[in-house]
Amino acid sequence: MMEETEQKIGMVGSGSWATAMIKMLGDNQKKKDVFWWIRKEEDLAYIKTYKHNPTYLSAVELRVHPDHLFSDARKVIQQSDIVILNTPSAYLKDALKGVDASDFEGKIIVTAIKGIIPDENLIVGEYLSKIYGIPLANIVVIGGPCHAEEVSAEKLSYLTIAGKESAHAESVASVLRNRYINTIISTDVFGVEYGAVLKNIYALAGGICHGLGFGDNFTAVLVSNAIREMETCVTAIDPEVDRDINASAYLGDLLVTAYSQFSRNRTFGHMIGKGYTVQSAQLEMNMVAEGYYASACIQNIIQHYELDMPICNMVYQILYNKQAANIEVKKLATKLT
Template identity: 30%
Template sequence: MAAGLREGLPAPCCPCGCAWYFRPTASIREELRTTGHAVRLETAGAEVGVVSVERAVTDWSARYFGQWWKAVEVEPQSVCAGPLVLAEIDPGAYGEAALAVTQAPHTSAVCAKAQLLVTRCEESGVVRAVSPDQALAYRSEPAGAILPPPRHPAMSRPCPARPIRWPGPVGIPTMACPQRKDPPVSRPRPVRAAVFSAGSWGTAAAKILADAGSDVIVHARRSEVADGINTRHRNPDYFPDVDLPASLTATTDPAAALEGADYLVLSVPAQTLRANLAVWAPHIGPDTVIVSLMKGIETDTGLRASQVVAQVTGVPADRIAVLSGPNLAREIMAGRPAAATVACPDEDVARRFQQACRTSYFRPYTSTDVIGCELGGAVKNVIALAVGIAAGMGLGDNAAAVLITRGLAETTRLAVRMGARPATPAGLSGMGDLVATCSSPLSRNRTFGAHLGQGMTVAEATAATRQTTEGVKSATAILDLARVHGVEMPITEVMAALLQGKIALDEAAAALMQRPPRPER
């Protein structure tokens, strides 16, 4: 298996004519052989080599697969592949692969607790697969060798393996995660949660967790916010009028916040996640579960927040959860009832977090559909912008209802095409959040839209908005995803054009109303 490869010649390589996006060139083979890193994974009956130019990839393989199989670091020259699997992590190449796989007849499977969409070319035997949860694409060739076979007797045996020394859990053969110091133990409550950051939703989520009995520490980037929480039990900037539980503390030190944390709960603006997380990642413990509260799509990559988390931290998908639903922070701070969905490929992880954040006023449900939950949360912000515009222009309640209903239709189309379960967009993270956000004057996205509808420019509306308005940046990223996946999203398309200054308000309304008539789907 060769992973993390970014160059190569796109070449048609199946008799069926399917063009694949990557073929290892001779120079890449040489680079892998000379400067690459390799890990051999052994089970009782099989062996596989992972070779990559990026150490992070082989480290991750050892850490992840080493929990079940024997993992040893070896010289890359010792790896001679028979069947060859290429794994591609480049977001652009992943997007192309996802499109190719989803447009061909394909099946859905679960591999390492993540969904895998698989298609096979009968003639060539080439298997292509994408894991939407992890933004990983694979291509398996029935034969081929990525590195030259050993040429002399000294090389005909595997190179002396360097064992990765960490104790495996009892009963599991050999090696486990290099970062794991002890076998997993069940922790007595209270669990410890570190909430990054101290904005609207971070503060409300911290309050929920503390009210549920968890030991909660908030990471604030400004010391005056941390001081306010520690000394006056109030968040002076976001909720100066609401008392926080006295047990809730805050710090500006990420290492202190993450010390012994069972959960890292992330609530920063989606476009800042990658850079922030890179700084925080070294302090994340080997067993810490990461929970994303964010409802945005990264503009440069088209990745969902959980995918960014996986990329930056190397934490496996079954330790990354998302919480999403109709959760206007101000209402939750007032103790008004709300519900949400906790989604994780590992339902046990989702159940544990469900327990950790269950209160008399907050009712979490569980799901394994991370894709559906995250897309529902991201797209509803764009639809809320449109509903806000309609409200600002005084277009009436019928128009709002049309936008919400057709907004749900386009959310569902995209989510299902990207691997979500069709029922998820109809749930709390989809329709539930869409209704709350599009109806409430508390919504920042709806309010931003209303400003536009009343005649402000995008720059003026941005200046008038202090808090995070994810839909403004995510609209274009979602539209790009729609195009990659061949899905029609007319409201998103019009919103992206409007936000980019390509069309005016009246043109936007006309563009939606004058679309060719069609059946309701």
């Protein structure tokens, strides 16, 4: 019987979602080495000693080797066969400082980032292809619906793993699935990644409405319109794929992000609806709400393709043009069906 090959997995990121994925990898039975880039030196030292992340999901015990923790992302990438990028989109460039295109050669590059690179107006897969020359065939996207907090509690969850090369997607799925993580394989790389970006904007919209005092009845109508908006957008961007917008990666991820108590985008929106400024909401949360950055980027796409996306337009007007939330939501209410 042939001995199982030991895979080398690198995690670039140390927030809640990266920490939850480290737990997934540790609870997976496949033979592997896991290397982890941790941004803060003090967090790295703490995790080495106590096997817990002191900043995120601090109650979770992490199965990591002390010698496999680094504050240099390049060292993690160079030692890995599968590299999982898992920082907020706005911080990816900083995390990859000093990393060369040659460091990514021959590897499966996974994006677990549900956002757009702000200065580039590109989803992560497109950014990696443009800046580092990584072939699209070597890029895999991880979609939801899945919250880090429920993963940490080992509640049954599902991940969608999308790759143009199904074999690469399956390789990634095989090191993540475990007794509480099921995986769904997809070839819709652009749809899954853009869907993950858009659902954050819609969750933010739902939070704004809730903060203004709108109830569950209105939120249900908002979300049903949002999934149609999402389909309009991803179809314009990548019309060749025959996707089912009601699948878990699209509708499922939208629902959990729009309704869950763990949704930071919904929380951020709720604060805006309550009258917080963008800056004060960001300071109080101390976590990144990807929908904020995504809103400006998606606005450019809406204009480029001349799309009718009133929910995204409403969020943009409130966040970036400082329009009154109550007035913008009332305008939107006349357009929902």
